[in-house]
Structures are given as C-alpha cells and as structure tokens.
Amino acid sequence: MNRYFENAKGILKRLKSKGYDAYIVGGYVRDKVIGLKSDDIDITTSATPEEVDEVFENVKNTGRKFGGVTVIIDDHKYEVTTFRLEGEYAKHRYPKDVSFSKEVFDDIKRRDFTMNALYMDENENINDKFNGLKDIEDKIIRTINDPKERLNEDALRILRAFRFVSKLGFDIELETLAAITSLKHLVKTVTIERIMVELDKIFNGDYQKKAIKYLVKTGISEELYGIDKGLEYISNIKEFVYPLEVFIISDILGDLEDTWRFSNNNYRLIKQVVNLHEVTKENEFNKYILFSNKLDPCLLTNRINVLLGYKDQKQFIMDMYKDMPVMDVCDLKFKGQDILALTTMNNRRLISLVIDDLLYNVIMGIMPNEYEVLKQFSLRRVAELQKEMGDLNE
Template sequence: MGNNHEHTVAWRHAHPDMAKRSGEVIRTLLRHGHEAYWVGGCVRDEYMGRPVHDMDIATSARPEITAALFPKVIPTGMQHGTVTVMHEGEAFEVTTYRTETGYDDHRRPSEVTFVTDIEEDLQRRDFTMNAMARGLDGAWVDPYGGRRDIEARRIRCVGDPRLRFQEDGLRMVRCIRFASVLGFAIAPGTWRAIKSEQKTLRWIAMERIRIEMDKVMAGPHPRRGLALFVRSGLYDHMKVPFPYTGHEEAWMRAIDHVDSLRLDVRWALLLLGCGLASAAADPLLRAWTFSNKDREAICAILRFQEFWLRLKDEGRSQDRLAWIRLVLDFGGGVAASWLTMQHALTAAGAEETADTAKLDDWLQQMVVYSLKELNVTGNELLSALEKRGGPWLGELLNQLLMQVAAGIVPNDKSALIDEARRVVIHEEG
C-alpha cells in the first residue's frame, strides 16, 4: 500500500501546524521501513468537511520501536500498542496495528495481538466511517465502504453489528451519539443489533455514558438523540436511568432552542421535562458523575425556577424588588441562565409564564449582583460606625446591597456609610 515519502495530502480542516507535524511523524516511520497512516476520526471528519481536532496514527511498527524513533514519547498504553509522540509541542497517539479478542467485561479486550496489515487493524473498529485510513500521499484504505456510508448519511457497523456491540456496549451509545450529532440514519442491521444487545449497557460505567450523552446534548439535534435512546431501549438498561418518557412537551422541545454552548440550560430543561425538582435532580446528577461545578450550575437553574414559581403563586411576579432579591440570592449568572431557558420555552411554543423582556431589563439595570461589588467593606463600616462586629453586620451589608441593586442608594462609599448610619440610628431608636 503506497505511502509516498515526498508528497503530503492536503488537510483543509485541520490546523496547518498539526497536519504538518503529524505528517512528519508518519514520514519518520516510513523512512525507517514501517507503514503508517492517519486513521479514525481525523480521516472521517476531513472527508466530511468537519473540523479536525486530533490526528491519530496507526503503524506496523511495534510500540517499543516507535518509542525509539522519537526523542520524546509518553508510554500511554504500551501493552495495547499505543504511545504518544510529542513533536514540536503537539501530541500524537501512534498505535501499532492490532486485533482484539476476549471482551469479558463488554468494554475492554483481554487480549491484543499485533499484526502487520492495516486492513486487519481496521477490522476491529466500530463503524465503517471510523474504519478508514489515509496515507501520506493521500491514498485511501477503506475496505468497509466508510466513504460510501458517509455519502449515504448512514451509521453502519464493521462486520457483524451484534458482535461489535457484545465486544463493547458503549458502541451502542456512540452509535446514537453519531446519528444525533451528524443527523445520520442508523443502518437497519445496526439498529436491530442495538435492540438485541441493549442489556449489555448494564456493564458500562455511568461516567462513560454521561460523556457520550454530554456530546448528544451539545450537538445540533439533542432531542433526536434522546428519542433514539428511548426507542432503542437503552434508556431502560442504564445503571442510573432518567425517568424520561420521551413525551414531546415544551420542556423537551425547548432544548433545541438553546445555544449548544449552554449545556447547563439544556440539561435543566431535560430534568424539568422528566418532572424532577432540584432535590431529586441533585443525587441523580451525582450518580451520573457530573462534576460538582456542572451539577451545581444545573441545580441552581432548577432552584431558581422553583423560587420563581413561588413568587408567581404569591402574585409577586411583577414586583421589581422581589425579582432583584431573587437575583441577589442566586447570582446574576443563574438569573441570566434562567431567562435563557424561558426564552427557549417561548420559542418552543410554551405558554409564557413570565414577562421575560421586563425581567431582563430589570436584570441589566442592576449595578451590583454580590457583596464583593459593594464599594464598602464590613471593616470600613465597623470603623465608621464605631461598633463591634456581629450578625447585624451581615444583615446590614445585605440591606445595603439590595438598596444599591435597586438604584435607591448609589454605590459610593460615603453614601453607603451615611445610609448605614441612618439604618443603625433608626433601629436603635
């Protein structure tokens, strides 16, 4: 299989430096008598015109030989044939051609055998579009029709799909993720295999599933991905499933109307669509291995929604001071996220429950959102008032914060001290 040393394929969707340096890694392997190709996602994404982020390489060279050819190598997974070559500041995974057997845990192979044929290596991969290689000269190795399936906008397993999913249950989730993110159909045989092997998902750690689900939720068609999870039966076999029925109420429709960068809002909508309040959502997100930061961001939106509904029930939804107090309690960022969610619900055809334009104006008019933005400190107040500290000081600072946020008192140190004196004199009098 030809790998011309002199000519390099043009990469239009990868960073030029990354393409150049990965080509130099391949050229080094070729110069020492080994085969080497770009493989997997970078080949697929380049063919599809999508941004290329990682450029992985497969080679006939054994891992110890690859490691000896480059000055800086990280032994990422020598037993599985993988080393990470550091070349001019870029990291490239270089893996020896291999076959895999004995997936006892439906996730990782118990035995890896190094081989010398690129087509044997491609045979172990999950989907045809990921089982393609490209040489330095641009030559294609595509024994399973990956390009043909991409043109047909189809996800299809390499070989027997049931066997592929028995080997690694996470591949079923990846299949749905690709179908959702790319807008592709799932080949009938591959879909039937998912439904047949759905119980295999019980072996897969929630963290691995959550990472794939995050990609679904960050994609252009999250609702389609969620629907595929339900229709395939995979939802029923996750270790910690969502109580999701697949009904297309406004909460679910709204997910597609939220910018893909706002994953916290998309997840909040999904949880609300599942009928979950913050108290029930918090342990679920923990079990799904969300980071503390992400979990807290999502639950804060749910709690804000609960407090907003309480204001609404009390007939205070048009009360500017009540809104400002709510914003100060939760923070301007959480309030903005909640408003983003409300805009998405309106775009999805939900009945408006809030005058979001007015609430947004009130939010923008606030000049402070937290105590650290006040132009006076607790110590400065103690000194000016000649008083000792105590719980009263925190109450006073929060009262000043509310007045500044509402535009009643300017955020000026002397004005704040004067107002503090007035409040203390009034309370002591």
C-alpha cells in the same frame, strides 16, 4: 500547506522506508472524506512500540501495553499504534488480552463503525474493506459485521453511535439500531465519567436534536440516571439546549439521580436554578432575587423558564440590573461597623440581621441608600432586637 497532515504522511513514509506498513486510520480519514476539518490523526502500523522507538527520536510512552506510543514532530502529537488482534472483552468495555499483528486487516476489522475503518496511505489513497465510503455517501452509521457482537464487546460504542449522529447528522442503520435497542441496558456498564464525556459531545453537536430523538426512541434515555423525562421534552422543542441545561431541565421534570459527577460549581448552579425556577416560573423576578442570586444564574433560570414554556423576562431582568441601587453589601452607605460604633450591640448574628433588613429595603426601593436614613432605621431595628432578646431572657 497543512503541516500537521504533512508531518503525518512523513511518519508513514519513514516507517515504510524501514520496512513497516503504516496508515492514517479512523476519524481523520472519515472527516477528510466528508470534508470536515480534523486535528486528531491516528496512525496504525506493523511496527511494535520498540521498533517505533528506533525509528523516531521523540517518542512518548502513552499506552505501550496496548501497542500505543506518541510520536512528536514539530510539537505535533501523533498516536502511533501497532496493528492489533483483540481477544474476549471484559465487562463489556475492554479486551482481556491484546496481541500484535503484521496485517492491517486484523486491526481494521476490530473497529466500531464502517466509516471509522477507512485507512489512508502516504499518497492519500484510501482503503475501504467494509464499504465505509458507501455508508458515508448514504449518511449511514453501521457497525462492522454483526452489530450485537460489536456493541456487546464495548458498550461505549452505543453512545458513540449517537455522538456521530449529533456530529454528522447521519442515520443509524436499522440492524445497528435494533441491536442498540436490545442492548440498551449495557450503557450502565460504562463509567459515569465516560458517559458524561460522550453526552457532552452529543449535546454539543450540530444535530443535537436528531441524536436526542434517537436516545429517546431506542430507550437509551431510560438508562441515563434520571434524565429521560428531560430528554423526551427537549426532543420535542426547536431550541438548541446546552449540556448543563439538559440536566437542569431533567431535574425539574424528573428526578436527576446522584450518580452524575458534576463539578462543585455546576452542582450548586443546577440546584440554584432549579430552586429559582420554582420561585419565578409564574412570578416576576424582583431586585432582591436578582441581588441574592446574581445576574448570570437569573438569566440562566429565565432561559430555562422560556424553554419550559413560561414568560420571557430577560429584558425585565436586564433593566432591573441597570437600575440596581447597590450591587454588593459594601455599597450600603451605613455598614456593620457603624452599628458597632453607634450602639452597644456586639452580637454579630443580630448585626447581620439588621444589615439584611437594610439591603432588602434599599434594593426593593423602600428606602434610599442614604447614611442618615439607614442610620435611623438601624438604630430602631437594633433597639427592637435588643428588647426582644431582653424579653427572652426574663
């Protein structure tokens, strides 16, 4: 038994026992029809948030202004929203005003696509006012009513269309596709954070390539802050490309704009891999590159190189990694404190130069990682640096 689903039906029954209409709506119903597992149940009802409060014990306030509360049963959360009518939209994203309704049709007709306008009662009967079942059968993504009006209201719906292509493999209906193409400029009215959320879902879907081809075909890719050349290239290769790889390839092939909001770690990784690509795309990795950049960034760079048509060096990298004489500076048999103990040098910047020289020579196999060998090299190098400093001071 699916306790999550059974509890949702229990919510419907409880609301109906109190005289309210209530249905499971949207993505859960769509996925159930398609045969996909879903763990995101939304409920729509004629009850107001205050009335929902009176029916259930554990209710959290998550969007009361817009008619939404969260009902918690057995640690499961259910978004319960009052039937709504929406007025004009502001900035192609949010309704200026929202009013509650007692009719489910008022709520259903404001939704984005026909397949998302299905709603289910407590007996699992599915209601379909916009031929969503037929569109699911035909594997079609179609807006409810006029596509230009629907997409102009909320520009995020444009990206959601591609997300559903990537998830389901459906085609976009021709009038909807034409509207997306004509309204492509509206994508830039969506916040970059929200764009990145949708792109992450697009790039992670089972039908990623189909969705990316649509992004390129409609010109939406040109509105996405410098990833158009990357997307065009990726649309023509067979391999699956992970989200961060899309941005790396786009930065290599085009000019990734600073608009994107990456974590500090991902920003540094993108720049590191782009720089490594320039060094290794036509040349072999070596142990010093591997030591300086670490294994995972080198493997990622190699994957990017391969995706861009360059030689695959993965096995070569792994063999080098297994044969590395040192993995960290602390693995050197002769260290910075030895230089301090055996010489008069106390300039830490110059000591770092000596240690860097030791690392390079040991890693590249020029000298063994043996105390006496490294000691003699270091003493000579210290003397050279001290002489150079003395000459500069004369």
